[in-house]
Amino acid sequence: MSNRNIRVPQQDRGKESKNSIIEAGLRLFSEKGYYKTNSKEIAKRAGVSIGSFYMYFADKKALFREIVELYNQKICDVLNDIEDPQNSSFVDEKTFLNYLITKLIEAHAIYPQLHQELTVMAASDPDIAKVYNNTRVEAVNLAKRFLSSRIEKLRIRDIDTVSVLIQTTMEEIVHIIVFSDVIISKEKLINETTDMLYRYLYKDKKL
Amino acid sequence: MSNRNIRVPQQDRGKESKNSIIEAGLRLFSEKGYYKTNSKEIAKRAGVSIGSFYMYFADKKALFREIVELYNQKICDVLNDIEDPQNSSFVDEKTFLNYLITKLIEAHAIYPQLHQELTVMAASDPDIAKVYNNTRVEAVNLAKRFLSSRIEKLRIRDIDTVSVLIQTTMEEIVHIIVFSDVIISKEKLINETTDMLYRYLYKDKKL
């Protein structure tokens, strides 16, 4: 274990150094994955010395954790920006469902390669798992709120199970869109997913 | 690059050594992931020397590739074992769909942690990506055959998109069941998924 003092940057140049390390780490972890990226390379890409790296971060994992926390925050911001036009009869439910799916996908599509990396690291590191779980719980809760508030229009009853099911479906749709070499149009996939969920969730079958 | 001759075991003891290395690799890669597992540890767990490891495998990656190919074969076996009772009116379509989903999940649930690891490695290694893709294409094709053969009973038309959608949904359902710390019953999830897909895919809405 290290005895160094990890510094919180006070001056502008310090903040800039730390930020560029975070930026470089984000890029490299996304491009090549955590284990294929080494600290010297991150420092180089950031345009700072390896010494500066270890001035602001205890070790490589600390950088990853910090990046993942920032990422988590961004996702939560996107989720919180979603407005529910419930009872505003201007927008029909299916249109809103399509909007909701698009937003959830958008949220998961922030640095999608990092998200992939996060999934992996979470499997082997409890600290990372915690951060990862926060993100997912946030999205599941959004789904839960959405479902609860229109329960009388829905045919499904087990909100807990269904929330997990649809959040997971979203997450994986992003995965296909980003990673699949199967050429499939994003719009088609979103539309099919909307269609699937609408028929599954809602009582009336407006087509 | 190495100049050694990689040996194919001729005698029983050689075969046993190689098998136990594969077995140990499978366990360790699944438990701790590829990068956190080192060759000496694999040899130790297998009960052989590090020398034997490098007698049968060019390097660590070669072992991983061989394991993944075996895994791929097992999945394909499960998929090929699925019988389609099409036109045997003894079984209704929804019951069969439930059976199909269970089987697909079963197929993806062989060494699920390895499957996770495979996903990751595929992202950074073209060789591994190829093997991974084989497995997915096999499953998508199964879905495609299933859909094509009962197209007149279905409301969906874009078979290519839908095949990918349902294969992916299956893959991710396994992921939830295996990795989620959200406590959700496997049966519930399978039933909800069946319900969702049935309503999405089929014309008639037998409830």
Add this chain to the structure above:
DNA sequence: GACATTCATGAACTATAGTTCATGTTTTAG
């Protein structure tokens, strides 16, 4: 039983990721 082949071993070597720290520079405060 003798010779060849296969197999097993682990100390030792190579390569490299991760990390530290002594030294020097820039900024801030008084």
Add this chain to the structure above:
DNA sequence: CTAAAACATGAACTATAGTTCATGAATGTC
């Protein structure tokens, strides 16, 4: 202007993963 604090640097050190190979034992063949 000067001292203190913050910051920057990269050669050098540590730790360890990955790999090789000289040596010897087990097995097969004649």
